[in-house]
Amino acid sequence: MSTDRIIFSRPFRAARELPNVEAVLSSDHSHGDGPFTAAATAKLREVTGAPYALLTTSCTHALEMSGLLLELGPDDEVIVPSFAFTSSATAMALRGATVVFADIDLSTGNLDPESVAQLITPRTKAIMVIHYGGVAADMEGLQRLADANGIAIIEDNAHGLGGRWRGRPLGTIGTIGALSFHDTKNIHCGEGGAVLLTDEILMARAEIIREKGTDRARFLRGAVDKYSWQDIGSSYLPSELNAAVLDAQLSEFDTIQENRHRVWNTYAAALPEWARRNDVRLMTVPADRDHTAHLYYLRVPDEHRRDDLITHLAQRGIVAPFHYVPLDSSPAGLKLGRTPVPCTRSAEFSGTVVRLPLWPGLTAEQLARVVDGVTSFTV
Numbered sequence: 200m201s202t203d204r205i206i207f208s209r210p211f212r213a214a215r216e217l218p219n220v221e222a223v224l225s226s227d228h229s230h231g232d233g234p235f236t237a238a239a240t241a242k243l244r245e246v247t248g249a250p251y252a253l254l255t256t257s258c259t260h261a262l263e264m265s266g267l268l269l270e271l272g273p274d275d276e277v278i279v280p281s282f283a284f285t286s287s288a289t290a291m292a293l294r295g296a297t298v299v300f301a302d303i304d305l306s307t308g309n310l311d312p313e314s315v316a317q318l319i320t321p322r323t324k325a326i327m328v329i330h331y332g333g334v335a336a337d338m339e340g341l342q343r344l345a346d347a348n349g350i351a352i353i354e355d356n357a358h359g360l361g362g363r364w365r366g367r368p369l370g371t372i373g374t375i376g377a378l379s380f381h382d383t384k385n386i387h388c389g390e391g392g393a394v395l396l397t398d399e400i401l402m403a404r405a406e407i408i409r410e411k412g413t414d415r416a417r418f419l420r421g422a423v424d425k426y427s428w429q430d431i432g433s434s435y436l437p438s439e440l441n442a443a444v445l446d447a448q449l450s451e452f453d454t455i456q457e458n459r460h461r462v463w464n465t466y467a468a469a470l471p472e473w474a475r476r477n478d479v480r481l482m483t484v485p486a487d488r489d490h491t492a493h494l495y496y497l498r499v500p501d502e503h504r505r506d507d508l509i510t511h512l513a514q515r516g517i518v519a520p521f522h523y524v525p526l527d528s529s530p531a532g533l534k535l536g537r538t539p540v541p542c543t544r545s546a547e548f549s550g551t552v553v554r555l556p557l558w559p560g561l562t563a564e565q566l567a568r569v570v571d572g573v574t575s576f577t578v
């Protein structure tokens with residue numbers, strides 16, 4: 200039996216990556232918004248059905264653009280799940296807005312609409328939703344609250360490219376969607392991201408915010424004869440080198456997803472009996488959602504035994520990490536946020552979750568070793 204280390208995540212290698220990068224370097228056009236940006240953007244719009252998409256330098260920057268598009272300021276509050284990556288909170292705090300932490304639903308790790316309902320005030324400007332592991336949040340409950348109170352929804356869809364809620368593509372349900380192409384995500388270009396929009400007016404502003412506050416995008420289309428400073432903004436567009444890698448990856452999106460689902464389905468088929476005997480919760484996907492096989496996680500009943508499982512797997516050369524540390528009790532969360540109702544379920548989820556290796560190239564032999572490693576542990 201092989202004892203090679205089985206790492207948690209390994210970026211997919213797409214066939215066209217190097218030829219595409221070579222084409223960019225030979226073209227005298229490496230800065231943003233060239234032909235590979237256009238091609239990758241078209242593919243993203245095809246996968247998501249989004250009327251508008253803009254590549255960005257990261258998901259964090261896509262979330263910062265969301266804060267600028269919604270004109271957030273110091274008088275505003277944004278409701279963010281406590282169990283989240285830091286970008287969801289810090290992109291809002293960067294605009295001076297107060298982050299108000301909400302709790303999650305233990306069955307999915309996603310924002311709980313009942314928790315959100317308790318936190319809405321006249322200052323609430325947006326709700327930040329994460330589709331954890333690529334499984335959609337309860338969008339019906341959240342959309343109802345947003346509509347009733349005139350609040351925007353930002354979808355941090357870093358995990359959910361290609362996922363669906365009741366047939367609707369994730370990232371296009373709320374006001375603004377954000378994607379990540381960090382090399383730990385299903386599709387990557389080293390570091391990268393995108394903004395998805397359905398509103399034409401927001402799109403016109405987003406183009407300006409992304410290009411140093413100028414209408415250069417309109418100029419490049421020939422709509423104006425020179426470009427000038429129009430609004431505040433920054434430089435959120437990726438270089439063609441990143442877009443070239445992204446385009447190569449998106450060309451093989453179906454293969455990547457098939458292989459991630461193969462891994463996910465192997466775990467889902469092999470672990471239920473062990474989980475029942477050990478009181479372990481396996482990741483579940485509600486029937487009205489199509490997930491993206493971004494993560495496969497388990498929840499062990501208590502934190503000490505969870506840490507013991509991580510050690511047990513590490514001794515067998517298997518890297519299986521925990522996940523987000525709750526934001527509400529983090530140093531910046533205490534300083535920049537408010538937690539009117541304790542986020543006890545976020546703390547419980549964070550203390551009990553463990554993620555198994557999941558990447559397209561995992562072999563049947565490696566998967567058997569992971570399954571064997573997990574099922575040889577007694578909680």
Ligand SMILES: *Cc1c(COP(=O)(O)O)cnc(C)c1O
Pocket residue numbers: 256257258259260284286287329355357358378379380381390391392
């Ligand atoms: C990875 C991730 C981000 C940040 O993405 P970057 O592209 O690295 O900025 C934000 N939110 C979630 C949920 C993520 O998983």
